Every structure is written in C-alpha cells, then in structure tokens.
Amino acid sequence: CGSRGCIFCSEGGSGDFAAPFGGDVWKQIEAAKERIRRKMPPADGSADYIAYFQSFTNTYASTDYLSQLFSRAISHPEIAALSIATRPDCLPDETIALLSSLNRIKPVWVELGLQTIHEDTARLSVFEEALKKLKAAGLTVIVHVILGLPGESRERMTETIAWLADRPIDGIKLQLLHVLKGTDLAAMYQSDPFPVFSMEEYIDF
Secondary structure (H helix, E strand, O other), rough: OOOOOOOEEEEOEOOOOOOOOOOHHHHHHHHHHHHHHHHHHOOOOOEEEEEEEOOOOOOOOOHHHHHHHHHHOOOOOOOOEEEEEEEEEOOOOHHHHHHHHHOOOOOOEEEEEEEOOOOOOOHHHHHHHHHHHHHHHOOEEEEEEEEOOOOHHHHHHHHHHHHHOOOOOOOOEEEEOOOOOOOHHHHHHHHHHOOOOOOOHHHHO
C-alpha cells in the first residue's frame, strides 16, 4: 500500500532500543544472548531464545533473500522459535508459503501490524485477507494495536479490541502511542496538534 513505511516509526523502524543490525545472523544472536545473560542470567545455566525480526517490515524483500535470512536464524541450536514483524500488505503468497515451510522446522509467529480497525486510520480489508491466508497456512498470528492514535476515542479503541476478540488470532500486543521526532506522525502533530492520552488516562482505560 506504500513504500514510505509507518507514520509512527523512526529511521530505526520500531527497534530504536534494539542493538545495531548487520552481519551474520548467528553473530547477532550470540551478541544478543550475551546482552540478555548480563541482564538476567538463566537459573539453570541454559536457555532457549526467540529470533525476533522486529524493526521495519520483515517480509519486504525477495523470497530467496528471506529464505536465507530466516533459515540461518532457525538453524541456530538455541533458537526455539522465529517471530517476524510485518505489515499485512507485505505478505505475498510465496512469502507465506516460505513461512509455512519454516514453521514445520521450528514454530514461526507472524506479528501483524493492525493498530486499529477503523477505516479512516487503517485498511481493514488488507489485514483480514492477510490473516485469512496466514491462518490457512497454519501460522501463529500476533496482532499489534496502538492505543491513542490521532482521532481515536476510548470507544473506538474498545471496538478494535472487541473486533479482534472474534478473530482467529493467537495474541495481541498493546502499545501506547508515542510521537517520535523525525516521523511523519511528528510532522502531523506539529502542523495540527492532536490530543495525546496521559499515563493516568491509559491506566484508567
């Protein structure tokens, strides 16, 4: 539906606090393991990890490239599952087939950005078609929702959650809206400020 990316993501995608990426996937996994080990060492000295492709749209590439990348990740002996964040409009049939084949090796979760069901903010039909295909392929689907989008009242947010409760999804990630400098959303806010929920309002919601 477009190539500019999401209006709320910075130049780092959605991974502003993640480690720099680049280089061999196994090297990235080993570096991430060390960071985690320093923060919270496993009690029994062993651990399994999820390879989480979070930043940007992680199916926005050729199937050949994605196959090499994801296969390398799940071939690591300590990776228990693969989690891939993407947009509903970036899931062609051949990519879903790839994810389905990898799912037979290790569990694959697709984290799908919906954010809201309201058509003036999102393209719901694109999401519904992607969800239908992913579930038909036997994949686990986790949906991202942003609470507090411009123009979204408590009632509209509740409608999104109620709608998802009737869909064959496997999980929801709720995120609070934050406006980052340098994003399209920040430009919108500067030119025409919209109400932003306070933490107290989020807690009450």
